[in-house]
């Protein structure tokens with residue numbers, strides 16, 4: 001994947017030059033052209049409908065000037081963030097995603113990836129106050145709907161200003177930056193239907209344009225990307241990751257995404273769904289519908305007898321398959337309409353969720369007769385937070 005860096009870097013220069021409204025951008029995808037004046041610590045926040053993603057840049061070398069004037073609080077913040085893998089009951093640092101030696105605004109350093117439920121924003125603000133972050137940081141760059149929703153709370157609770165950036169500008173910039181600096185970022189699933197043989201394969205995304213992005217968060221947004229600064233939101237659906245989690249909690253009594261995925265892994269959706277073969281007794285050959293295709297999601301659940309036999313695992317699996325197939329179908333129609341053959345699926349719905357990734361990979365391939373490819377990125381839910389950090393110049 002090494003060649004992709006140089007290819008993307010040359011395209012990045014265009015991004016660095018000008019933003020959509022003609023302003024000179026202070027840092028581009030490469031993050032190497034920025035002045036060093038923005039005081040530490042550097043954070044990027046993506047406050048979504050379900051999860052808040054926080055990216056923290058830890059500089060590799062502290063300059064003498066910084067050492068001289070570095071306040072105790074900054075040292076404490078750095079120590080607190082990088083010594084722990086969890087914060088309170090609900091904050092987690094994704095250690096496996098950590099990126100070392102990446103350039104940002106002329107500095108080299110480590111990117112740390114932290115997430116917590118957006119519903120915990122109140123506690124996050126209390127923590128920010130107790131750790132002294134609020135006394136040091138006057139402005140935090142933020143994106144996602146929560147950058148607007150919680151702006152007044154940040155001001156009131158911790159006297160911090162939010163420098164707000166658009167969530168899709170941030171997402172695209174973050175994807176390009178992370179892909180350019182992580183040679184194993186992009187991959188696809190080979191043999192997605194074969195449980196034992198199926199595996200992740202590195203994909204060379206050095207010539208990325210055009211591609212479709214399907215961002216599966218609480219809801220789903222579909223974007224076409226034709227160049228570093230050239231994208232549009234072409235579609236979306238409210239039936240997304242939030243729907244999966246909500247329905248799964250209702251149907252199985254589970255209490256977390258992790259639990260829902262674990263249940264689904266042990267279930268069989270054929271005990272819940274009505275298949276083509278349940279209707280035809282086999283394939284519906286004339287229109288190419290195989291017997292094992294789901295004809296009607298949850299279509300068996302009108303039967304009291306079937307309901308009495310179904311397990312929580314089966315219900316979780318059927319919910320996951322229903323939501324995933326629907327997203328796959330929308331993605332395929334968008335790709336067809338936009339005449340694009342590479343579809344990049346991202347968003348935290350895909351976290352610890354190989355079932356959905358493999359289903360999407362298979363469905364894209366099968367229904368396009370092998371002409372479309374489903375791609376995935378390792379930092380699936382963090383691109384908005386990274387892109388937002390890239391755009392920050394210390395002012396709101």
Ligand SMILES: Nc1ncnc2c1ncn2[C@@H]1O[C@H](COP(=O)(O)OP(=O)(O)OP(=O)(O)O)[C@@H](O)[C@H]1O
Nearest residue numbers: 048049050051217218219241242257347348349381
């Ligand atoms: N630990 C978790 N807690 C809750 N949901 C999780 C978790 N891990 C993965 N998910 C899934 O990820 C989804 C949220 O994804 P993501 O963080 O990308 O979106 P968001 O930014 O919160 O939403 P939106 O972009 O629509 O505002 C949830 O709806 C759920 O399906």
Ligand SMILES: CC(C)(CO)[C@@H](O)C(=O)NCCC(=O)O
Nearest residue numbers: 145218219220221235236237238
């Ligand atoms: C509202 C957003 C953009 C917030 O990220 C997202 O949740 C979404 O795209 N929802 C789907 C909205 C729709 O197009 O029906």
